[in-house]
Amino acid sequence: MRTLYDEPLSAHTTMRVGGPADRMVFVSSEEELREILISCRDEGTPCTVIGKGSNLLVSDAGYRGTVISTADVLTGTEILGEEEESVLIGAKSGVVLMALSVFAAEQGLSGLEFASGIPGTVGGAVRMNAGAYGGEMRDVTAEVTLLGRDGTVRCVSGEEMRFSYRHSILTETGEIVLSARFRLRRGDRTVIRRTMDELLEKRRSKQPLEYPSAGSTWKRPEGYFAAKLIEEAGCKGLSVGDAQISEKHAGFLINKGHATAAQIRSLMREVERRVYENSGVRLTPEVEMLGEWEEVTES
Numbered sequence: 611m612r613t614l615y616d617e618p619l620s621a622h623t624t625m626r627v628g629g630p631a632d633r634m635v636f637v638s639s640e641e642e643l644r645e646i647l648i649s650c651r652d653e654g655t656p657c658t659v660i661g662k663g664s665n666l667l668v669s670d671a672g673y674r675g676t677v678i679s680t681a682d683v684l685t686g687t688e689i690l691g692e693e694e695e696s697v698l699i700g701a702k703s704g705v706v707l708m709a710l711s712v713f714a715a716e717q718g719l720s721g722l723e724f725a726s727g728i729p730g731t732v733g734g735a736v737r738m739n740a741g742a743y744g745g746e747m748r749d750v751t752a753e754v755t756l757l758g759r760d761g762t763v764r765c766v767s768g769e770e771m772r773f774s775y776r777h778s779i780l781t782e783t784g785e786i787v788l789s790a791r792f793r794l795r796r797g798d799r800t801v802i803r804r805t806m807d808e809l810l811e812k813r814r815s816k817q818p819l820e821y822p823s824a825g826s827t828w829k830r831p832e833g834y835f836a837a838k839l840i841e842e843a844g845c846k847g848l849s850v851g852d853a854q855i856s857e858k859h860a861g862f863l864i865n866k867g868h869a870t871a872a873q874i875r876s877l878m879r880e881v882e883r884r885v886y887e888n889s890g891v892r893l894t895p896e897v898e899m900l901g902e903w904e905e906v907t908e909s
């Protein structure tokens with residue numbers, strides 16, 4: 611297993627922010643993942659699994675424990691079963707969603723077009739029920755193989771994952787995704803590719819993809835759009851150091867160069883305060899915090 615010590619997590623998050631992990635392990639098989647999880651449990655040291663780090667804000671102090679990375683290493687995609695109308699494909703947790711949707715498109719399989727521009731892994735996307743442009747992981751997930759913190763493995767159906775908006779049971783159980791099966795419909799390869807291209811173009815024109823970010827920083831509050839609330843509260847372009855609310859899309863908090871996690875956190879709080887003052891709506895972060903954070907008392 612490739613193992614690094616005091617590895618800066620800024621190199622493993624799309625926000626390009628985050629202090630060192632005591633230890634970072636890159637697992638290329640489900641057995642390795644299970645082995646390292648059990649050894650951390652036996653040692654009594656904290657451990658966490660990450661994919662592409664595309665929905666993470668890691669503190670400047672970093673993570674005291676072991677970070678297990680699956681992205682691009684715990685990989686493998688295959689066709690598992692074919693029926694007249696649909697096909698079941700399997701993917702390991704470290705497969706990048708973009709690669710999975712290209713694989714599906716090449717096979718003439720429809721259902722994952724929405725995911726082609728989401729820069730996460732299967733594991734992260736299933737946990738978060740990632741979604742875009744009217745599609746989400748819930749629509750295609752047939753079955754998931756999960757690893758419990760005690761080392762037990764179980765398979766659950768899509769329904770048992772109890773997906774809801776950017777949520778699954780994994781938030782509560784803390785289980786780890788080893789692999790997942792997706793049910794896709796047969797479709798026209800050219801149409802699937804065209805839809806993917808159109809969605810990618812939409813992203814390029816609306817989102818500040820030229821800067822590091824973690825995508826939408828806040829969840830969509832019911833009945834509202836986070837970006838609109840942020841804009842109406844006068845926060846577009848608001849900065850703390852190199853952390854800035856994008857001028858192009860107010861739902862994105864970008865790193866203009868050397869932003870620290872503390873600056874990003876402070877900007878997030880200020881935006882949440884101003885939006886609440888202006889609209890009475892409380893924004894909840896979509897990005898997840900990892901690492902050691904200093905307590906901040908809200909005034």
Ligand SMILES: Cc1cc2nc3c(=O)[nH]c(=O)nc-3n(C[C@H](O)[C@H](O)[C@H](O)COP(=O)(O)OP(=O)(O)OC[C@H]3O[C@@H](n4cnc5c(N)ncnc54)[C@H](O)[C@@H]3O)c2cc1C
Nearest residue numbers: 661662663664665730731733734735740741742786787825
């Ligand atoms: C430019 C940009 C655009 C984005 N657009 C979208 C979008 O349209 N829709 C959307 O939903 N999201 C979007 N995101 C956010 C992000 O890509 C998704 O949330 C993605 O699913 C996160 O996957 P990840 O592998 O990067 O997970 P990470 O960020 O590495 O981890 C996120 C959480 O998942 C957990 N996790 C990771 N792997 C596993 C595993 N194998 N088992 C269990 N838990 C695991 C981590 O512990 C953490 O709690 C965007 C991000 C960026 C940077």
